[in-house]
Amino acid sequence: MKSDSQNPYFAVSNRLICAVTVAAVLFVWNSSSVQAQVSGLNPGDPAPDFSAVNHEGEKWEASDHFGEILVVFFFPAAMTGGCTDQACSFRDHYAELRELGASVVGISGDRVENLDLFRRANNLNYPLLSDSDGSIAEAFGVPVREGGTFTIEVEGEEKELTREVTTDRWTFIIDEDGNIAYVDSDVDVSVDSEVVIAAIKEMKSG
Known part of the structure; x- marks a missing residue:
């Protein structure tokens, strides 16, 4: 009997899990970037001249x-x-x-x-x-x-x-x-x- 590591279905599943994980990380990073853009001014930023x-x-x-x-x-x-x-x-x-x-x-x-x-x-x-x-x-x-x-x-x-x-x-x-x-x-x-x-x-x- 083949071990899990030799099983082609196991390899495909691993690749899918990796792909989903990478996609999730990218989504979180992008979401954080968007949040940073809409969260307002931060200390050190020039104040608006209004x-x-x-x-x-x-x-x-x-x-x-x-x-x-x-x-x-x-x-x-x-x-x-x-x-x-x-x-x-x-x-x-x-x-x-x-x-x-x-x-x-x-x-x-x-x-x-x-x-x-x-x-x-x-x-x-x-x-x-x-x-x-x-x-x-x-x-x-x-x-x-x-x-x-x-x-x-x-x-x-x-x-x-x-x-x-x-x-x-x-x-x-x-x-x-x-x-x-x-x-x-x-x-x-x-x-x-x-x-x-x-x-x-x-x-x-x-």
Whole structure:
């Protein structure tokens, strides 16, 4: 009787297994490559030089802030629970961030009037930018999906808020040289500002 190694069916099976294994490895490698291409900017990458309309309807340019540390946080929708918690956290820690030489800007797909209401309702002390076509988010590699409309009551009055696009919640730090220094694509809204402050302190000490 022939051993398995001498059996032609065994040899064919081995070749098939090898071919399938190689194909699987190539698939995983290619999938990883694609994931790397769509996963956004990484530390060390040059930051996009972007501009947008702020909550007051005025043009805001990132280049005016290069040379200092700039915290950029993308949030899905103004006047919603998690976004309010995150925005207010940056408000409460803004003085400490300024002491560290950092400015803050929040970005969403909301219309300007939504951002103005959001800022006034929560006494936010930094600018909010309207990325109504999602182009800024895409430049940073932040996933963008369809927008939406919802109604909320503010001071006894119903307001209908429409956003053109909805971005995922990502936070970036841009260093004084205009490069990405920090990326968080899995943001915890309750501690985002504190994590950012810790990261800036580490940047300065390193």
